[in-house]
Amino acid sequence: MISPRYHREIPQRYRLEAGKCKQCGNISFPPRLVCPKCKSKSFETVQLGREGKILTFTIIRVGPDKFSKETPYVVAIIELNDGVRLTAQVSDCDVDKVAIGDKVKLVFRKIQDEGKSGLHCYGYKAVLT
Amino acid sequence: MLNEMKSRFAGKDVAVIGVGMTKFGELWKKSLRDIFVEASLKAIENSGVDHIDSMYVGTMSGGLFVGQEHIGAVMADYLGVAPIPATRVESACASGGAAFRQAYFEVASGHSEIVLAGGVEKMTDGADVTEALAAAADQEYEVYNGITFPGLYAMIARAHMHQYKTTREQLAHVAVKNHKNGSMNPNAQFRSPVTLEQVMKATMVADPLRLLDCSPVSDGGAAVIVCSVDYAKKLKKPYVKVVASAQASDTIALHSRESLTALKCVSVAADKAYKQAGLKPSDINFAEVHDCFTIAEIVVTEDLGFFEKGLGGAAAENGSTAIGGKIPINTSGGLKSKGHPVGATGVAQIIELYEQLTGNSGERQVKNAKYGLAQNMGGSGASCIIHILEAV
Numbered sequence: 112m113i114s115p116r117y118h119r120e121i122p123q124r125y126r127l128e129a130g131k132c133k134q135c136g137n138i139s140f141p142p143r144l145v146c147p148k149c150k151s152k153s154f155e156t157v158q159l160g161r162e163g164k165i166l167t168f169t170i171i172r173v174g175p176d177k178f179s180k181e182t183p184y185v186v187a188i189i190e191l192n193d194g195v196r197l198t199a200q201v202s203d204c205d206v207d208k209v210a211i212g213d214k215v216k217l218v219f220r221k222i223q224d225e226g227k228s229g230l231h232c233y234g235y236k237a238v239l240t
Numbered sequence: 241m242l243n244e245m246k247s248r249f250a251g252k253d254v255a256v257i258g259v260g261m262t263k264f265g266e267l268w269k270k271s272l273r274d275i276f277v278e279a280s281l282k283a284i285e286n287s288g289v290d291h292i293d294s295m296y297v298g299t300m301s302g303g304l305f306v307g308q309e310h311i312g313a314v315m316a317d318y319l320g321v322a323p324i325p326a327t328r329v330e331s332a333c334a335s336g337g338a339a340f341r342q343a344y345f346e347v348a349s350g351h352s353e354i355v356l357a358g359g360v361e362k363m364t365d366g367a368d369v370t371e372a373l374a375a376a377a378d379q380e381y382e383v384y385n386g387i388t389f390p391g392l393y394a395m396i397a398r399a400h401m402h403q404y405k406t407t408r409e410q411l412a413h414v415a416v417k418n419h420k421n422g423s424m425n426p427n428a429q430f431r432s433p434v435t436l437e438q439v440m441k442a443t444m445v446a447d448p449l450r451l452l453d454c455s456p457v458s459d460g461g462a463a464v465i466v467c468s469v470d471y472a473k474k475l476k477k478p479y480v481k482v483v484a485s486a487q488a489s490d491t492i493a494l495h496s497r498e499s500l501t502a503l504k505c506v507s508v509a510a511d512k513a514y515k516q517a518g519l520k521p522s523d524i525n526f527a528e529v530h531d532c533f534t535i536a537e538i539v540v541t542e543d544l545g546f547f548e549k550g551l552g553g554a555a556a557e558n559g560s561t562a563i564g565g566k567i568p569i570n571t572s573g574g575l576k577s578k579g580h581p582v583g584a585t586g587v588a589q590i591i592e593l594y595e596q597l598t599g600n601s602g603e604r605q606v607k608n609a610k611y612g613l614a615q616n617m618g619g620s621g622a623s624c625i626i627h628i629l630e631a632v
Contacts (some may be wrong), residue, residue, distance in 0.1 A: 120325070164401065167402070168395060169391045169394035169395050170444075171386065173445045174370070175370040175371040175374060175388060177372060184363040184386060188394075188494065188495045196496060197381065198495045199385050211398070222385060232581075236558070
């Protein structure tokens, strides 16, 4: 059984659901209760586009225990085409060939395992396009 | 404008009258509470006070590192000062600075006469340190996806190198300088100088940051005694005056910041601190800054206004931040060489300011120092606490 903590984040992690402020149009990902730009509390749910570019990145060589079998892996800050920024792994690539400005697309992937029973947890990773 | 800002602060003038710390490092024989009590007893003895009215303890994560919470009560109990009020203060890596700021407020407000501000962390008792530290980032949207703290600062470093042409060598110069300073500090974890070549060839942790770009995993405690300037004068002990205390926050996730190459929490807090003290960056004679990673010192020295944006790397390379340079940075060795027992760090920075401003820093003494600044930062820059102290 998945945990409530994991279940809560599924709309964001699986479907990239964000909150678009009805007053100023700013998009918050994940959704918030207060718009950080205009302080409005009124939002509509929108789905983010999956394409964007790498603003900066690192190659994790020493990972936390949970990810230690996956090193080396790339983690990047990605700006999606609609302006939203997020942190994601860059998958299926030669880690030494990733560069700032590379175009990427977010795909649905397994991210980690939760708890001692090792439940699979999913979300988004980026791949180079 | 400056006078207007100063006049808004109506509290008592606040002083630091005594300091104490443990050696920083892998203190296998000492527990979390032993470390805190040792530092606090030294501070109380050093100040000459016969009691304290209240205490604050900065700790990032007693819970994750050793499974102990309720740190205020634990420490008051083992320091033998119960039933005085004792409060644990947490702002990730800025917990120590936050504890000092609370003590400052309590004295400035006139609520208490003598307050102890301490910080402590016990990181070597077997916890997954990388995972525990990562709790200071956005658990659901950064850490979930596999980022680490070295990784977050590595992304800042790569963005800074891309935007300002900061070089890998310039990052290494920060480590070389701080190890040199730390070699002169008897309380430092690493008293060994390192060469540029050693830093450049150290094991890669998170590109472009290598092992010697990272502050170490440390145990340690630090404490200071805070009272009003009026009370300090009565004690006839050396004291330094706190002329500014400022704090700011920013988004918890690095990816949500306005800029990936500037730390807004630092520039906002610095602006407030300079206004409160009626000073400019060029009035500051030396500073302790939060060099959890070499890139942090470069970005912070820019955002404190010591160097133009983009020139922090060059400043480290050309000696401007060395002892004897334009503005000595991290004369204690910084987090890099002195060690970074997370909750203790912000208080240990205040101790270095006190020692420098009272002329007790031995071979790493900054000559004729009147104003010292301490900058303590939480997470990847989601919180920042700045204090300015003045020699009297």
